[in-house]
Amino acid sequence: MQQSNIYIIVFSAVLTVVLGGLLALAAVGLKPEQKKQEDLFKRKSILGAVMEIGPEDDVLKIYEKEIQSYVVDAEGKRVDEVNGEKVEAENIEVGKEFKKAPEDRLYPVFEKLNESGNIQCYILPVYGNGLWDKIYGYMAVEQDGNTLAGAVFDHISETPGLGARITEKEFQKRLVGKKIKDENGKLVGITVLKGEGNNPTDPHKIDGLSGATITSKGVQKMIYNYMDHYLPFFEKKASGSNISMN
């Protein structure tokens, strides 16, 4: 009996339904917790661009208090809805936007406020190609739209110990205080040098990573591209228009 075709088909069908049902149940049941973790992780990276987050810090509370966010388009104009749907900076998937043409993308802006509630700096996402896969992160740019206040990077599959070192604070700190524009106000970005130990004093250059030249160049390109995309936004800001308020 057990070898009959009918038995096999019925057995397989029942097994599929039972296993599928269990998995569906688990997926639905764990969804809220997973979403919470993802949101938490995102907020942690955004804050990570300007501050060190300890394990016992209440990320959500700090975020709520110190970050004000909105979305702009490629011309630096504020976008509140797309096709009648409200857009929120936290829900923009930079990776998905990256696939669109730069002028069609939505660009989230996170304003870091200081204790008196004034803007301290802007935290902007960056996204690009590393050696093996995508690299991404957040850059903190000061009010002048020129000086970098911090950065945080992450990656999908850069080589551990080489390219993956972009996630280390030690590397990210090299960007602090560097400038992305030259004296004439033209965007030049940051040049990531080949190798380490150059300790460049040039405000547009930082040390790269030994053995990870391509990842380093990826970081350089990613910073330039995204700072370029946000130029219109900074121009609008500089001209005094109040984008952050509704």
Next chain:
Amino acid sequence: MSTETLEQDQIQEQAVVKAPSEALLSKRRKKLMSDPLDEDNPITVQVLGICSALAVTTQMKPTLVMAIAVIAVIVFSNLIISLLRNLIPNRVRIIVQLSVIASLVVLVDQVLKAYFFDISKILSVFVGLIITNCIVMGRLEAFAMGNKPYDSLLDGLGSGLGYAWIILAVAFFRELLGSGSVFGFKVFEVAGIPYANNGLMVNSIGAFLIIGIIIWVQRARNGYVEHN
């Protein structure tokens, strides 16, 4: 070598199982658990599950989580398959085993994403690849299909632990020599010993070397010789 011992095990099994009631941890059952730790280790002797042993062992913490995930999958799939062993049609047994493993792995992955988000990011695709870990399927096919649930559970636990201690040992050396830390604790820095991290250990090559050395030491100690 491994299949031989398995067959012997199974013959023994059939003889002993008929005894009226066996102690919960009889000598035979203890052997089920201890064999895979050393003499019949899935990684070093059967040389299975090497892929994940190379990939996830750069640091202790994710390795520990990976080890727990594999133990959970192997124990429960062994148990489930053993419970179903008389119902599973022989012709589709492999796909049945595979779907049980796959379901458990997806479950583990979901739980990790919900409660250990950071680590699930590090392990990323390798949790999913437990499905293809030959150790799990090997135990189902070689043991759980022919043995009672409790024995299968012990066998799964033994194999899982056998896998776990090897990858933890590999991770220990790789993290220590490659990043100068253990469980993220900067050993050399705290001890004040100047140490330049060895990049080789962070690469898979480092894992190969360490696994090779473990196999060497183990074989030398157990006097194991490969016969053709």
